[in-house]
Amino acid sequence: MIEIGSRARRLPAPPFVVWESLTEPRRTQARAWLALLPDEVEPRVVEAEKPNTVVWSSLWPSRPDDQVHFDLTPVDRGDTLLRFTLLTPDEPPDQSKTGHLRRLNQLLFADLRFSYGQ
Secondary structure (H helix, E strand, C coil): CEEEEEEEEEECCCHHHHHHHHHCCCCCCCCCCCCCCCCCCCCCEEEEECCCEEEEECCCCCCCCCEEEEEEEEEHHHEEEEEEEEEECCCCCCHHHHHHHCCHHHHHHHHHHHHCCC
């Protein structure tokens, strides 16, 4: 697998809450946060180990074999350090497509973050 990109940020929720958000992004008790664009599809959970790891299938039909790996680490004050790593078994995308895939930053570190009220 080739790493396309990786980033980590702190989220204001404990790991088990972030894990639930990633494994069930459309659950009824939570605020909506996973707003997909027309060229994106709902990710499937390929693998999950509560509360530390989640692996999503690709959000992009044009890159069906890509995966998003999440590592959740507890940090002080009950927060979570969330790291995503975007991996592919295929050729890396060109710069334009890579820029589009970086939209994960918005989904996770803005939309998901704000769903926790902060």
